[in-house]
Amino acid sequence: MTKEQIIFLHIPKTAGTTLREIVYAQYAVDRITPIYRDERFMDMETFSQLPPEKKDAADIFIGHFAYGFHQHLSGNRPYKYATMLRHPIARGLSLYNHLKNLQFAGSEISFSELLKNKGSQFRNNQSRYIAGWGTQKMLETAIQNIEKDFLFVGITERFNESLLLASHDLGWQLKPYKRRNVTSTMWATNYADQLRNDKESMQELQKLNTIDMQLYEYANKRFSQQIASHFPNAVEKLLHFENRLHQAA
Template identity: 35%
Template sequence: MIIVQRNKILIHLHTPKTAGTTLRKIITNNYHNSSYNVYLDESKRKERLRSLSKKNVSCIQGHFPFGIHKYLSKPCTYITMLRNPIDRVISEYYFIRRGTRHRLHQEVMKLSLEQYLRRPESMNVQTRYISGARGPLTRQHLEIAKKNIQKYFSIVGITEMFNESLFLMKNKFGWQNTSYEKENVTKARPSLNQISKTTLTELEKQNKLDIELYLFAKRLLEQKLINLDQQSKQELNTFLSKSNNQ
């Protein structure tokens, strides 16, 4: 059964390098002039959110931590995408090096991938975003992130299951236009099997919180797919077939 939810402001918490730019464009195509992007630093973000709370807003998207619903006067629900943390960090590292306009470009150009892993603020980014944490992360923040997902997020998609995630979002929010082309893809980056085992081991060590959060969210998504009724499962198969042939 499809239950369309349009009575709440949709907050797309766009975690970097998780296919969020592709999702952002899909969302914009469905909400048009009532969708607003808030890609601002914290000092400017609060002022922008307060001004948006006075407007007819259907959707807000941006690189911001969990908690912005507190600045809005209407009921809200969140969505996001999570990605395999090892792949996400590698993609982010090479994306920053390629992007000359990125605020960290000059700094990261001086770092090897192994040195990049020593930047605590670049590790466990997904846990930081979903928990809304400030400062050093602890396991408590992971538990907060899990609770936030269960209480405030309608759907947490998985990058490696993008089309399945998109199908659930489409049905949940009544999106009509879900055609897309992949956006903001990191080019000229090595695959996982080209990264040394030592580096991969260190990546896993430095992203333990994100790995657990990712697996938690993936299990929830898979359970949503299992719980679909027979008609919806048939529609999913049709949707996947069409999406794979785009």
């Protein structure tokens, strides 16, 4: 494992729930601090009030918080950030399906109406997480933050490769896992398919994520360079890992 405390930004709908389970397979449970606005977990307000020794005890933090979380730490231990990014359109479709099936179940709310209630979640949300809330120059700041403070940035569409990179960057062991919270298979109605066939809504979704698309393209290129640099035999290693996954299924 790395000597730094790892701050894992769980950006919604980027396979973070699956990642959270993988985290629990990598670290001792008393060295993990999940932070969510959910009664099962600690929230940010409670964490901020913890004494320094409690904060220092964690080796990894994971939750729906943005860059800047390190300001709540004691400063006694070094830190690095980590996260997963997903293609912005795929993420937007997954988010729409999630909201329509959960928060707006039984409602005939349209995509344009949904944006009035949840617009910020669809608008360059990944860039805002990595740049930090309220940042004006989101793309520039997000890239600067990645280059300066992120030890690991995975790609959801390249999930197994991401775990391979995590084995190098975070010292994780490659272990079999199960996909969790996959919205396309959780409910009977897949609203993402309906939205995908709505040309006007898809154009709006693309306009809302122009910065996220640039960030994703940068991160994907960076990811490919890291895989090539760290794993000259990446294809062989990935094939071996995926064979283990198939055997464990």
